[in-house]
Amino acid sequence: MMLFTEVRGLPVVPPAESGPLGTVTSLAVDIASGAVSHVRLRGGRLRRESALPWDAVRAVGPGAVRVRSAAAPDTVPPRHDLLGRRVLTETGSGHGTVLDVAFDPGTGRLLAVFTTRGEVPADRLLGLGDHALIVRAG
Structure with a gap:
């Protein structure tokens, strides 16, 4: 398990x-697949x-993100960073702000989102947009 904050600033x-x-x-996230x-x-x-x-990534470690080749980067996907994003339930109730995200560095699969109001399991994530991360009430 690694945290998004541990990866930020690493050399590629x-x-x-x-x-x-x-x-x-x-790290950009696809909420539908639940992965980076x-x-x-x-x-x-x-x-x-x-x-x-993500499929160009060979390994993510404490010292670097190693890629399979120096191929040309993709066009930049829309910027919807999870870190610092407001969290709302599908009913509109606030659930704090995202502090960090745990993920599997081998697969990119999200494991949990840590908010100012506690941990949200990745299987409760519903959507991510300009305004907030939407989660299933639990």
Whole structure:
């Protein structure tokens, strides 16, 4: 298990001995599949933000995110970061703010969301938008 906050700031390293592709800025999530969909990174000559699909990731460890190849990054998916996002139940009740997210670094599968009002199991996640993370009341 790893936390999103542990991955932020790690270098993204290709398999060749060349330098890092950039630094992780955040992890994008697909709520429908309950998994990380992309690694967002900032780097390169112009220091622009780009994204690599999760299936390009070979390993995530405490020192780096290792990718399978230095392939061109995807177009950047819409930015809906979980960290700091307001949490609402499907009935509109507040459930705090997202502090961190636990995930399996091998598969990208989300395990739990930690909010200011407690832990929310990943199977209770319903949607993520500009305004909030929506969860099933439990």
